[in-house]
Amino acid sequence: RKEVEQDPGPFNVPEGATVAFNCTYSNSASQSFFWYRQDCRKEPKLLMSVYSSGNEDGRFTAQLNRASQYISLLIRDSKLSDSATYLCVVANYGQNFVFGPGTRLSVLP
Amino acid sequence: EPEVTQTPSHQVTQMGQEVILRCVPISNHLYFYWYRQILGQKVEFLVSFYNNEISEKSEIFDDQFSVERPDGSNFTLKIRSTKLEDSAMYFCASSEQAGLSYNEQFFGPGTRLTVL
Numbered sequence: 001r002k003e004v005e006q007d008p009g010p011f012n013v014p015e016g017a018t019v020a021f022n023c024t025y026s027n028s029a030s031q032s033f034f035w036y037r038q039d040c041r042k043e044p045k046l047l048m049s050v051y052s053s054g055n056e057d058g059r060f061t062a063q064l065n066r067a068s069q070y071i072s073l074l075i076r077d078s079k080l081s082d083s084a085t086y087l088c089v090v091a092n093y094g095q096n097f098v099f100g101p102g103t104r105l106s107v108l109p
Numbered sequence: 110e111p112e113v114t115q116t117p118s119h120q121v122t123q124m125g126q127e128v129i130l131r132c133v134p135i136s137n138h139l140y141f142y143w144y145r146q147i148l149g150q151k152v153e154f155l156v157s158f159y160n161n162e163i164s165e166k167s168e169i170f171d172d173q174f175s176v177e178r179p180d181g182s183n184f185t186l187k188i189r190s191t192k193l194e195d196s197a198m199y200f201c202a203s204s205e206q207a208g209l210s211y212n213e214q215f216f217g218p219g220t221r222l223t224v225l
Contacts, residue, residue: 032212043200043216044152087152096142096154096165097202097214 003027004100006088012106017078021103023071023088030098032091033064035073037084038102044087047073078107111135113217115201121223122191130186130220132201141184142202142214143176145169152200158184191224198222 006023013019021035033050048055050062050071061074071088088100114133122128134141143155156166158176175187184203188195198221202214 034213038152041198041221043218046213046215049213091212096157096167097144097152098154099144099152101151 003098004088004090006086006100007103009102010104010106012108013078014108015078015080017107018074018076019078019105020075021073021086021088021105023073023100025069025071025088025090025098027090027092027098028069030069030090030092033062033071034089034091034097035060035062035071036087036089036099038087039084044089044099047086075105078105080107080109083107111137113201113203113215115199115217115220117220118218119221119223121225124193124224125190128188128191128222130188130199130201130222132184132186132217133182134184134201134203135205135215136182138203138205138215140164140204140206140212140214141176141178142204143186144200144202144216145197146200146219147197155186155199188222191222193224196222196224 004025035047036044037047038044050064054063059076063072085102085104087102090098116131141158146152154167156170157164173189177185198219200219201217204212204214
């Protein structure tokens with residue numbers, strides 16, 4: 001079983017749509033969870049950390065379910081500029097990041 | 110806003126040659142990392158570095174790879190004898206701390222290594 005799995009995508013959605021990304025991880029000892037976005041041929045950029053209680057940052061909402069080892073990201077009112085690959089990232093206690101394969105999002109005018 | 114920088118942006122080399130990729134982490138960060146991303150694939154961890162020594166490394170990070178912090182600002186990745194399969198984007202990252210729940214890592218723009 002792969003360590004971090006994500007929806008295969010790609011997702012093609014119209015502007016203004018709500019889109020949800022799903023991620024599961026296999027290591028129950030994982031401690032830190034993040035969503036990064038990566039534009040084509042660029043570096044991953046932190047979108048948001050994911051807290052156990054769930055957290056929201058503007059149009060973005062992240063949820064974590066430790067019992068199910070499941071992480072989600074919801075984007076509301078999607079913009080053209082949201083087009084990117086969304087990377088689910090999991091880390092053990094203080095150590096290296098394990099990246100999911102990413103889900104590509106295209107927001108269409 | 111402080112950022113991680115990397116040089117060169119693109120390195121082309123012949124198979125069997127040595128390459129050194131350079132990174133300047135964010136100045137108050139203490140933990141440094143190298144990752145690689147083969148075109149079309151996921152980002153993969155190579156090595157982490159703290160207090161002038163390797164703290165963790167992956168199976169990819171074999172004897173052909175080494176890391177060094179030669180001075181107070183640079184962090185380098187050396188590949189001794191490059192192979193075709195080393196062609197990838199190499200990302201340096203740094204974090205302020207580790208061992209806590211929310212140790213965000215900040216990534217540099219990457220060095221694209223092409224081995225011919």
